[in-house]
Amino acid sequence: MTPLVELRKVSKFFGPxxxxxxxxxxxxxxxxxxxxxxxxxxxxxxxKILSGVHKPSEGQVLFEGQPVVFxxxxxxxxxxxxxxxxxxxxxPLMSITRNFFLGREPRVGxxxxxDGNLAARIAREELLKIGISIRDPDQPVGTLSGxxxxxxxxxxxxxxxxKVLILDEPTSALxxxxxxxxxxxxxxxxxxxxxxxxxxxxxxxxxxxxDTFTVLNRGRSYGTFKKEExxxxxxxxxxxxxxxxxxxxxxxxxxxxxxxAGAAQLERRIAEELQEPN
Amino acid sequence: MVAHKDERLHxxxxxxxxxxxxxxxxxxxxxxxxxxxxxxxxxxxxxTWLSVRNYLEVAAQLGILxxxxxxxxxxxxxxxxxxxMIGIAGTLIAVLIHPDYGHLPLGVAILIALLFAMGxxxxxxxxxxxxxxxxxxxxLAMMFILAGANIGFTKMVTNLTIVSGLGDVxxxxxxAHLFAGSLLGLxxxxxxxxxxxxxxxxxxxxxPFGNWVFGAGGDANAARNVGVPVFRVKITLFMLTAIAAxxxxxxxxLSIGSANVLNGQGKxxxxxxxxxxxxxxxxxxxxxxxxxxxxxxxxxxxxQGIVYTNIDTDWYKVLVGGxxxxxxxxxxxxxxxxxxxxx
Numbered sequence: 103m104t105p106l107v108e109l110r111k112v113s114k115f116f117g118p119x120x121x122x123x124x125x126x127x128x129x130x131x132x133x134x135x136x137x138x139x140x141x142x143x144x145x146x147x148x149x150k151i152l153s154g155v156h157k158p159s160e161g162q163v164l165f166e167g168q169p170v171v172f173x174x175x176x177x178x179x180x181x182x183x184x185x186x187x188x189x190x191x192x193x194p195l196m197s198i199t200r201n202f203f204l205g206r207e208p209r210v211g212x213x214x215x216x217d218g219n220l221a222a223r224i225a226r227e228e229l230l231k232i233g234i235s236i237r238d239p240d241q242p243v244g245t246l247s248g249x250x251x252x253x254x255x256x257x258x259x260x261x262x263x264x265k266v267l268i269l270d271e272p273t274s275a276l277x278x279x280x281x282x283x284x285x286x287x288x289x290x291x292x293x294x295x296x297x298x299x300x301x302x303x304x305x306x307x308x309x310x311x312x313d314t315f316t317v318l319n320r321g322r323s324y325g326t327f328k329k330e331e332x333x334x335x336x337x338x339x340x341x342x343x344x345x346x347x348x349x350x351x352x353x354x355x356x357x358x359x360x361x362x363a364g365a366a367q368l369e370r371r372i373a374e375e376l377q378e379p380n
Numbered sequence: 381m382v383a384h385k386d387e388r389l390h391x392x393x394x395x396x397x398x399x400x401x402x403x404x405x406x407x408x409x410x411x412x413x414x415x416x417x418x419x420x421x422x423x424x425x426x427x428t429w430l431s432v433r434n435y436l437e438v439a440a441q442l443g444i445l446x447x448x449x450x451x452x453x454x455x456x457x458x459x460x461x462x463x464x465m466i467g468i469a470g471t472l473i474a475v476l477i478h479p480d481y482g483h484l485p486l487g488v489a490i491l492i493a494l495l496f497a498m499g500x501x502x503x504x505x506x507x508x509x510x511x512x513x514x515x516x517x518x519x520l521a522m523m524f525i526l527a528g529a530n531i532g533f534t535k536m537v538t539n540l541t542i543v544s545g546l547g548d549v550x551x552x553x554x555x556a557h558l559f560a561g562s563l564l565g566l567x568x569x570x571x572x573x574x575x576x577x578x579x580x581x582x583x584x585x586x587x588p589f590g591n592w593v594f595g596a597g598g599d600a601n602a603a604r605n606v607g608v609p610v611f612r613v614k615i616t617l618f619m620l621t622a623i624a625a626x627x628x629x630x631x632x633x634l635s636i637g638s639a640n641v642l643n644g645q646g647k648x649x650x651x652x653x654x655x656x657x658x659x660x661x662x663x664x665x666x667x668x669x670x671x672x673x674x675x676x677x678x679x680x681x682x683x684q685g686i687v688y689t690n691i692d693t694d695w696y697k698v699l700v701g702g703x704x705x706x707x708x709x710x711x712x713x714x715x716x717x718x719x720x721x722x723x
Contacts, residue, residue, distance in 0.1 A: 175605045176607045185605075187605070193599050193602060193665055194598075195661075196594050196665070200591055204606050205608045214588075215586045215587055216585075216588050216590065218586070
């Protein structure tokens with residue numbers, strides 16, 4: 103099977119800074135591909151390349167087997183690569199319907215006017231399909247919760263025929279229940295045959311829905327792993343970079359010599375954070 | 381799959397739905413202002429047809445401008461140069477049709493003024509979008525440039541700061557009636573106001589372009605990412621504002637039969653005031669053309685209504701300032717309520 107999207111030896115440099123180096127990655131239809139990494143690992147740069155915001159400095163991006171160079175997010179979108187950015191690209195004071203159709207308004211009549219009724223009906227139907235019952239499609243997006251907004255953005259991408267759905271940290275700002283709702287839509291998008299690229303630094307969320315995992319660390323890839331070939335703890339260790347944790351331990355030791363009680367507390371807290379149960 | 385219902389939600393009442401309308405504050409303001417003058421000056425002439433005609437005419441000239449300015453503000457930009465644009469477009473038309481200078485037919489003169497305005501509007505927009513500077517600064521500069529150029533140009537041609545003596549030309553031109561005539565007892569400007577408000581409101585609410593205006597003003601980056609041609613939208617809005625200023629200039633010049641270089645001064649801020657009273661957010665992405673028109677009506681009513689009371693007209697601006705403050709606070713409160721209602 104040809105991958106929907108393939109990266110071959112993709113690198114990105116910003117002046118002297120090596121943001122990404124020699125990244126290989128393949129995303130297949132009906133697959134949730136998790137992109138894991140700590141802050142600064144290069145996740146954002148990678149999705150900006152995939153979504154057409156940046157062009158790679160080296161290497162190739164292939165879409166359905168063909169090499170492509172996107173010059174704008176719009177171009178990537180037209181090909182079927184939809185990105186739901188962290189800030190969502192939603193306008194809080196605008197209605198759900200108007201947000202849903204912004205940039206792709208349905209038109210009606212000889213004057214090609216905006217077809218508000220059709221737009222409202224489709225928005226309502228599409229949201230019902232993924233399980234959100236909106237009371238009023240004319241209500242401002244600002245009245246929705248974070249999870250509902252994510253869901254509207256995902257529904258929009260799916261409705262407009264996305265083949266690849268890139269989700270940038272969709273669950274990071276959400277509570278446990280809301281995150282679960284969003285994760286359910288991720289699985290639904292996969293069931294519809296979309297290739298989903300799920301960016302997160304929360305291994306627990308990734309593990310719950312992911313089929314394959316690519317781990318980035320400081321601009322380089324540790325490789326791609328299938329779920330059955332790896333373990334959650336291994337991913338976690340790769341993400342945080344095993345060495346760095348060692349360095350941290352040494353530092354903590356140094357601190358401990360001066361303030362044993364404080365250091366122990368700090369260490370406990372860090373350990374807890376790293377193994378936060380789902 | 382079955383949609384899950386959230387038990388914390390209750391259906392939206394029509395009252396709360398009304399709270400969501402950006403015009404609501406201005407409608408309330410209009411009622412208050414009308415009642416105030418009806419009580420204070422009801423028996424001294426405020427309720428007469430003459431008074432109605434007076435304040436409608438004042439409101440109309442501002443309203444034509446404010447409708448376009450509101451659209452621009454919803455699109456996330458300002459234009460402080462519209463007042464100066466009225467001035468320079470007025471003297472331009474006056475000089476071009478003047479029997480001693482331009483000798484051009486009125487239609488040609490207005491066309492030239494419109495092209496000039498569109499050029500200025502385009503330049504404003506282009507500069508704002510290219511440099512990324514706030515439109516406030518760019519159009520502030522343009523305000524001075526146009527005002528200065530107007531005085532320089534007018535004095536160079538006429539040696540005066542006023543171009544008068546257009547009475548005969550206006551009387552002979554049938555096109556002038558379109559701007560300075562009257563219909564059903566109301567001056568042409570009122571009909572222009574009505575037309576501009578209806579058309580621009582339909583554009584905002586019933587066309588894809590209108591949706592793009594909301595998008596470009598709400599979050600230009602987000603809008604661009606989903607494919608809204610933000611550059612084109614904003615440039616169009618700047619050009620539209622300049623065109624509205626030219627229409628006002630034509631109405632003023634042809635009604636009075638002369639053009640003063642000082643015409644239009646201060647109108648840029650009055651138009652912003654009307655838009656804000658009408659519910660437009662200074663930060664863009666929210667507002668209403670109809671609201672801006674109602675805001676203009678309020679300002680016109682206050683300006684003319686005060687004459688019929690025993691309040692000294694010198695206090696007019698104090699009232700306007702108070703209105704703006706009151707309206708902004710009310711609008712802000714209503715918007716917050718409407719956003720909280722359904723959480």
